[in-house]
Amino acid sequence: MSEQPRVEIYTKDQCPYCDKAKDLFDSKGVEYETYNVTGDDELFEEMVERADGRKTAPEVFIDDELIGGWDQTSALDETGELDEKLGLVTDGGSDAPTGHRDEGGAAAEAVEHRKLIIAGTGIAGLTAAIYAGRGDNDPLVIEGDEPGGQLTLTTDVANYPGFPDGIGGPELVNNMKEQAKQFGAELENGIIESVERVDSQNAPRSGGADQRPFRVELTNGDVYTADAVIAASGASARTLGVPGEDELMGYGLSTCATCDGAFFRDEDMLVVGGGDAAMEEATFLTKFADTVYIAHRREEFRAEQYWVDRVHEKVEDGEIEIMKNTELVEIHGSQEEGVDHVTLVENEKGHPTDRLDDPETNEFEFDVGAVFYAIGHTPNTEYLEGTGVRMDDEGYLRTQGGDGGGQTETDVPGIFGAGDVVDYHYQQAVTAAGMGSKAALDVDEYLEDVERAESSAETETVAADD
Numbered sequence: 001m002s003e004q005p006r007v008e009i010y011t012k013d014q015c016p017y018c019d020k021a022k023d024l025f026d027s028k029g030v031e032y033e034t035y036n037v038t039g040d041d042e043l044f045e046e047m048v049e050r051a052d053g054r055k056t057a058p059e060v061f062i063d064d065e066l067i068g069g070w071d072q073t074s075a076l077d078e079t080g081e082l083d084e085k086l087g088l089v090t091d092g093g094s095d096a097p098t099g100h101r102d103e104g105g106a107a108a109e110a111v112e113h114r115k116l117i118i119a120g121t122g123i124a125g126l127t128a129a130i131y132a133g134r135g136d137n138d139p140l141v142i143e144g145d146e147p148g149g150q151l152t153l154t155t156d157v158a159n160y161p162g163f164p165d166g167i168g169g170p171e172l173v174n175n176m177k178e179q180a181k182q183f184g185a186e187l188e189n190g191i192i193e194s195v196e197r198v199d200s201q202n203a204p205r206s207g208g209a210d211q212r213p214f215r216v217e218l219t220n221g222d223v224y225t226a227d228a229v230i231a232a233s234g235a236s237a238r239t240l241g242v243p244g245e246d247e248l249m250g251y252g253l254s255t256c257a258t259c260d261g262a263f264f265r266d267e268d269m270l271v272v273g274g275g276d277a278a279m280e281e282a283t284f285l286t287k288f289a290d291t292v293y294i295a296h297r298r299e300e301f302r303a304e305q306y307w308v309d310r311v312h313e314k315v316e317d318g319e320i321e322i323m324k325n326t327e328l329v330e331i332h333g334s335q336e337e338g339v340d341h342v343t344l345v346e347n348e349k350g351h352p353t354d355r356l357d358d359p360e361t362n363e364f365e366f367d368v369g370a371v372f373y374a375i376g377h378t379p380n381t382e383y384l385e386g387t388g389v390r391m392d393d394e395g396y397l398r399t400q401g402g403d404g405g406g407q408t409e410t411d412v413p414g415i416f417g418a419g420d421v422v423d424y425h426y427q428q429a430v431t432a433a434g435m436g437s438k439a440a441l442d443v444d445e446y447l448e449d450v451e452r453a454e455s456s457a458e459t460e461t462v463a464a465d466d
Helices: 016-027 041-050 070-079 081-085 123-134 149-153 169-182 257-264 276-285 305-316 429-465
Strands: 007-011 033-036 059-062 065-068 113-119 139-142 186-188 192-197 214-218 223-231 235-237 269-272 292-295 320-323 326-334 338-346 362-366 370-373 377-379 415-417
Touching: 007 016, 016 070, 016 149, 016 169, 033 041, 041 059, 065 070, 065 081, 070 081, 113 123, 113 429, 123 139, 123 149, 123 169, 123 223, 123 429, 149 169, 169 186, 223 429, 257 269, 257 276, 257 370, 269 276, 276 292, 276 305, 292 326, 305 320, 338 370, 415 429
Parallel strands: 007 033, 113 139, 113 223, 139 186, 223 415, 269 292, 269 370, 292 320
Antiparallel strands: 007 059, 059 065, 192 214, 214 223, 235 377, 326 338, 338 362
């Protein structure tokens, strides 16, 4: 391996994406220098100049080459280009100990087998890792493209039990990572591309890593096999992609009203959406807001009548105002000061962003101190599509549920689900942690059953040979 290049990261205080960037390089064992620009005007101007005018953090440089922010850095990592820039790739490929595709594109042999692979390092995945590690099940945890999950975007977590003064989302996640490692869990930065079931009828279990139930391939080509998989890859909140969104997520822009609403007490708040979640979150936010505004792109709400009625009660009380046929197109503010105002467009025909050239479309500035997206979530389950697990129309995993053990089992033996990848209703850190512990306990029981069955089969084979 060649000498390591110089890695520099410009950061800010309370910057979750900065923490993600540092975690990424930590996971690779790469040393780096950090420059905190908060409160240092000279250092901030240096960053802006080196980053071609960008004023967001983090900004990553490798040997003076601008890599970019977290999105650009993680994208390079996913393709393997980051490892090349860091000198972590030899002539034979990555230094990672797992398999890769050969020149013809065929899958190489996996050189490592694990009892359990956990997809995701959110609260559910890390809780599962803690329990699985304590259960001596040697869990390998794949971080995914959102290390730490959605909680890393929450600067203060005030409702997680045991922290009366609250705790930062990134701090809670990092504490859980350390706890999982103490119990033997191994964390690897990477994204799972696919999980495939190995046909045990055509691959007799006489030993060898390629004859295990599941083949797990990462986007960088690494391949593992595993006896069991816990899908704790979460669900990503849908966003709009409007200007100001990336910079202000976690700084006045949120996708979780119950998580962050209390931090903007007495502010005017904007909820974007028209379904049950939007109505429920707007109603909840009236506990804290001066006035809650709902911006919905159509005339009619998609929400159930129950929630529509609840909202209209709040409208009559002067706590909520509804802005129909209205869409958000830009968020203004800064990480230091939070959200200052937003730009909205309205057209009485609905879907105004589709009618920007219509002279009847009105664009206007609107003062609010916080914005909450309530436009749904997308479960991260694409990598499981080849396994035969059952999902609903939105892609959420179906698990057994009910009473007793095995509640987190899917209908594919050996695959379990926990957290927001299953739960589309509660979506709280504490409920995700509970499901993570259940999944690890279910896996332990499953692996014990498999071991007993194999031991019994071997005993019968020996008896027959005698």
